[in-house]
Amino acid sequence: MLIVMKPQATEEDIRHVTAKIEAMGLRAHAIPGAQRTAIGITGNPGPLEPAEFETLPGVAEAIRVSKPYKLVSREVKKEDSVIAIGPAESGVKIGGRELAIIAGPCAVENREQLLAAAEAVKKAGARLLRGGAFKPRTSPYSFQGLGKEGLEILAEARRQFGLMIVTETVDPENCDLVEDYADVLQVGARNMQNFSLLKRVGRSKKPVLLKRGMSATLEEFLMAAEYVLAEGNYNLILCERGVRTFADHTRNTLDLSMIPAVKVLSHLPIIVDPSHGTGKRDKVIPLARAAIAAGADGLMVEVHSNPDQALSDGYQSLFPGQFQELMEQISAIGAVLARTVGTTPAMNVAGRRQ
Amino acid sequence: MLIVMKPQATEEDIRHVTAKIEAMGLRAHAIPGAQRTAIGITGNPGPLEPAEFETLPGVAEAIRVSKPYKLVSREVKKEDSVIAIGPAESGVKIGGRELAIIAGPCAVENREQLLAAAEAVKKAGARLLRGGAFKPRTSPYSFQGLGKEGLEILAEARRQFGLMIVTETVDPENCDLVEDYADVLQVGARNMQNFSLLKRVGRSKKPVLLKRGMSATLEEFLMAAEYVLAEGNYNLILCERGVRTFADHTRNTLDLSMIPAVKVLSHLPIIVDPSHGTGKRDKVIPLARAAIAAGADGLMVEVHSNPDQALSDGYQSLFPGQFQELMEQISAIGAVLARTVGTTPAMNVAGRRQ
C-alpha cells in the first residue's frame, strides 16, 4: 500500500498517517518528493483497505501496489533519486546530470599498485576509486584480498587524491569493518540474494552499490534493492554487470536494455560495469561507450597501472592510456544526452574529436 | 598437489608427510581410502615441486592437480563417499546402496502442519524430513520462516517419528543456531557462492547439503563444495535443483546430466530436487523417477499434507498419496540399478506394478 499525500499536507498530517500505520503493527516509510510526500507501507501480510487511510487529513489517495516492489518504484517516488557520496562539500552525486565514473583495479594488491592506479584514474577525470580488499573468489585457493590492510591502503588513496572509495563487503560481520573505510558499500553479483547481507547494508549509513546477479531477472534485481530500502537505507545505486548466457565470446552477456527498463520502473540510478560485463579488454571500451549512450548514470571500470601483472582479472583491466581515451569519448557521447563527466573539460574533448 | 601414499605406507609415514606439509605453511588433508591413503595439499599460492615429496618414505607419487578442485575430486578419492547422517545406530547413509529420500514441506508453518507432513512421509518410507525454519525469500515482505520456533518443531518431529532433519542455514551467524537442531545443514541455491557461509558450514560437525546455484557451471558447483571440504568438513552431499534458462514451461530447467557428470569427476553423492527443479506438481513425479533412473543417490521432494494452503510453494508440493505412489515407482526403478529405498518393502511394490 502506498499513501500519497496532498501537496499541501502538513508535517502534522504526515506524522498522523505514520502513527496510524505503526499502530497497526506495520512499518511506514516517508519518501519526500519535490511536489508531495508519499508514505510506503511494508510489513502487511495481506492487502489493506484503501478507505482506512483515504479518510485521514492530508491524504490524496491510497494505492494498492500490485508490483512486489514498493520503495524502489517510480510509483512511490516520481523523481530520479540522486545519491550523494562522501562529504557534502567534496563529494560526488550519482544519478544527476554528472556521469559517475568509478575506476581502479579489481583487487588492492599492495600500496604501490593501488596508489599508481588511483593517480591514473584521478588524472583522467574519475572521482570514485574502486578496489577490492575482500574478494569473493570461485576457488578457495585463489587470492582472497588483503583484508583490513587493503582498506587502509584505500583510505590512504582517498586522503592523497580526494577520490571516494567504492569497495566490496562480503558478509554482515565483515560489513562492520568495511563501512568504517568505504564511501560506498559494494554488494557483489554472487551476493545479490544474500539477504542477510542486504539487510545489514540496509542498516548502514553508507550508500550501497548493488550488482545484478548472474541470472537475476529485472524483478529479482529490484526486489534485492527493496530489501536494502526496506531497512531504511535509500541510498542505493544499481549496477548492470552482465548475465550468464550460452554466448561464449564474452565472459558474460552485458544486458544494456536493463538501463531503460530500470528507468521506467524505478527512481534509482543505474550504472554499468563493462569490465566484468565482457571480461575482455578489447570489448570494454566499446561497451562502456554504449552504456553511456543507452542512458546509464555512470560506469564502473577496471583500470590497472600494469594489467599484465594483476593478481586477478588483469585481462579485463584497461591501461591508463586507454582509460584516458575512454573518458574523452564518453564525455563527448554524454554531451549528446546532456550529461557531463567529472573533472574532464568536456568542451575541449568534443572539440578535439570533431 | 596430491600425495598418493603406497598401500603399505604406515601411520608414521603419513604423519611424516603431513608434518612436512605443515612446516611449509600449507594445509594437509589426509583422505583414507579402501586401498591407500591420499593427502591433499591446500593453501599453496603457486605450483609445488613433486620431487620434494616423492623422496619421503611411503609416498607412491605426488601429482600436480590441474583441475581447480582437489578434495572433491576422484583423483583424491576413488571410492564413492558415503555420508552418514545422524547417530550410527539409527541414522541414514547417503551415497551407498540405499537411495536417500528427503521429504517434507517447503517451510515449517506450524506444529500441526509439520507433524502431519512428517507422519505422511514417514509412512511412505522416507527417512529424512525437510522443512525450512529460515527461508530466503525474493521479497522482503514474504513469510521468512518461523525461525527458532520452527527448529523446535522439527526437533519434535525427529523425536516423534525418528526422521533425520534437513533444514537450511542462511548465514554464518544463523548457523550457530541451526546446527544445534539439524542433522543436515542445507545451503540454498542463492547461497552457493556465499563463501562466508560455505566456510562456516565447513567448520561444522554436521553434514552439508549444497544446492547448485541457478546459473552455476559444473566447475563452480564443485568449487563451492571444495570450500566446505577445504575447511575440514568432508560430509557433503550435492543437490541438482534446476538451472535458469529461457524455457518457460517450468520454473527452472532440471539438468539431470549433472548426475553422470558429477559421478565422473567427484566422489561426492548427488541427489536431485525435482520440486524446485520443475516448480509444478504434475512434473515432479516424472522427473523424480527420471532422476533415480539417471543414477541419483536420492531425492529431495516437497510434500505437504494440504498443499493448497501452504504459505510457500504449495503448487509444487505433492499430496501425501502422490508421494506414496512416487515411493513405489522409484523403488521399482531403483531396483533396476541395484538401489533400494528406505523402509519400503520393494518386492511387494514391484509385484503390485507388474
Place this chain on the structure above:
Amino acid sequence: MLIVMKPQATEEDIRHVTAKIEAMGLRAHAIPGAQRTAIGITGNPGPLEPAEFETLPGVAEAIRVSKPYKLVSREVKKEDSVIAIGPAESGVKIGGRELAIIAGPCAVENREQLLAAAEAVKKAGARLLRGGAFKPRTSPYSFQGLGKEGLEILAEARRQFGLMIVTETVDPENCDLVEDYADVLQVGARNMQNFSLLKRVGRSKKPVLLKRGMSATLEEFLMAAEYVLAEGNYNLILCERGVRTFADHTRNTLDLSMIPAVKVLSHLPIIVDPSHGTGKRDKVIPLARAAIAAGADGLMVEVHSNPDQALSDGYQSLFPGQFQELMEQISAIGAVLARTVGTTPAMNVAGRRQ
C-alpha cells in the same frame, strides 16, 4: 475455433459442418476420436462467433481456442495419438504401449558401416534405423552426407533387416527425394522454424519426426508441429534433443520436463534424443534411462559399429555392446510404467537384473 460434435453425430452432420466452414473461406480439419469427432477451423483471420456453429445439427459446442495451437492440442483430441510407421503388417507404432527405439549412426558413411550398425541395432531389439544421408553441418567444409547414395544404402538395410528408416530432409525440394526412401521424415533442430519445409512435410504421406529447436519454447515447438498438421499430415512425433544454455559440461542441456509438459497440452507422442542432448557417450545411457522413466514414448540413439572412426559425432555414439545393455535397462524401467520394448524379451532381462 473448435467444433465438438456430439457422440451420436452422424457422418452427414460432420459433412454439413465441414461444408459450412469451407463456404466461409476457412479450412476444416475433422479429427475423429474414440468417443466423438472434433472439427478444427483454421484460416480465420480473427475470432469467430460460436453461435454460428452451435445451432447446426450434431454440434455439442463451439469453443474459442485461446491457445495459439489447435490441431496439436488435447482440446481437439483427448486420446494419445499413436503414429503408425511403415506397412500395417510389419510396421511399428509410436505413442502406444510399446516404446519406439530409433537407433543407428549419425550419418550414413558407406554401405558396410551402415549395414553393420543396422545389424547391431536389430539384434539389440530396435525396430527403427536412423542414419543421415543429407547432413546439415555448421561448416560448409564438413562432410554433408552421401545424398541419394546414402538413401539407397538405407533402403537396402530396410530390405535386409526389416527396420523402418528414419532420415532427415533438409529443404522442400530435397523432400521429394527423401520421401521416396524414408519411412519417417526427420526435420532437424535447426529447421524447426523453417516454415517452408514444415509446410512441405505437412503435405507428405509419410510420418514426420520434428526435433525441438535449440532455443525453442514449448509453445514454439507445438506451433511448429501445428504447421505440419495444418497442412493435413497428422502423423507427427515430437523429439526433445536438448536446448542451449550456459552449462558447459554437456553439448546441450537435455530438458526432460518437456515430456510431461507436452503430455498435458498435446496428444502427440514425444521421444528423446539423449545423444545430441548430451553430446557425450558416458551421459547417453543414464539420460536415456531417465527419459523412459520420465514417460517418453521412445528414444533416438546414435549407435555406431566403430564410433572412433565415425565421420561425425563419433564421441556421442554408443558401441553396440553398450546399446544392448541400454535396451535391457530401458526394458526393465519401461515395465514400471507398463511399457514394453520391441523385440526384447522383457521378462528375461528383468529376471537377469534382479
Place this chain on the structure above:
Amino acid sequence: MLIVMKPQATEEDIRHVTAKIEAMGLRAHAIPGAQRTAIGITGNPGPLEPAEFETLPGVAEAIRVSKPYKLVSREVKKEDSVIAIGPAESGVKIGGRELAIIAGPCAVENREQLLAAAEAVKKAGARLLRGGAFKPRTSPYSFQGLGKEGLEILAEARRQFGLMIVTETVDPENCDLVEDYADVLQVGARNMQNFSLLKRVGRSKKPVLLKRGMSATLEEFLMAAEYVLAEGNYNLILCERGVRTFADHTRNTLDLSMIPAVKVLSHLPIIVDPSHGTGKRDKVIPLARAAIAAGADGLMVEVHSNPDQALSDGYQSLFPGQFQELMEQISAIGAVLARTVGTTPAMNVAGRRQ
C-alpha cells in the same frame, strides 16, 4: 588453407595458383586487398601441405587456417569490407564511413501504409527501406505477408523515394522471386542455419543481410556467413538482433558485445536491429544509440506511420517523430566515432542539441 600472394605478384601468378587449386578438385577464392591478394581454398576434406603452394611463383606464404571459417576472416582480408548496395551512382555503401540506416515497417501491409512509412524514413534521412513481403511467423494462422504484391509495393517505394529495398527471402525457391525486387536479400534469424537458403543467396548477385540466430554463438554466426561467401557472394552484412536468455524484461537480449567481437575476427560489416533485439518501443531508441556507440556500421529499425494499427510487431515500431529524433541522436554520437549519417545535416543537429 589460405594462400597469401606477394604484393608484387602478377595477375598471371594468381591465375597460376588458382589453376593448380582447381586441378586438385578444390575451389579457389581470390580476395583482392589493398596491398596484396589472398586466395582461400575450400573444398578440401582434410589438411593440405603448405609446401605444395609455397613453391609457386608470387606466393608469399600458405597458411593452415585453424579457425573453421576462412573467407569471412580477417586473416584472409585485413581491410574492412564495404558492401555496395544498388546502382553505383545512387546506391549506398555499408561498412564505410557512413552509417547505414535501414528503416520501415515490419511487414508490407498495403500500398498506403508502406508509402507513408517510406516517406517518413526518407524524410528523417534513412536511405534504405525495410518491409517484409514474406513473413516467417511462429503461427501458421498469422498474417504471412502479401507476397509478390508486397514486393511490387516495395518497388514502387524505391521508384518514388529513391530508397534501396531490404526484404526477406524465406526459402531457395522464393529467392528467385525476391531477388528480382530486392536490393538486399535478408535472411532471418530462424533461417540462419537453413543451409539450403544460405547456399542459394550465396549464388545471388544481390548483397545479403544475415541475421544472427536466436541462440547462435559467434562461431556459428560466422560459419553461416561462410556458407554464403563459399558460394561466391562476398557481399554480406551481419546483423545482431538479440539472443534468447532467461531475461524477461525484453523479447530478446541484445548482445552489443558482438560488434567488437566480429570486428576482431572478420572483415564483414555488422549492423544492429534494436527493434527485434528489445521488442519494446521504449527500449529501441536507447539501444539504437548504444549500438552506434559500440561501433556498429548501421541500424535496422522498425518505423510505422501508425504503429498501433500494425498487423505485426506494432509495439516495437517507432513513430515517425521518434525516428526523426533518433536520427539526430545517432548522427551526433556517430560523429564521436568519425561516422556520418546519410542525408541528415549532422552539423545542424549537433548544434541544436548542445
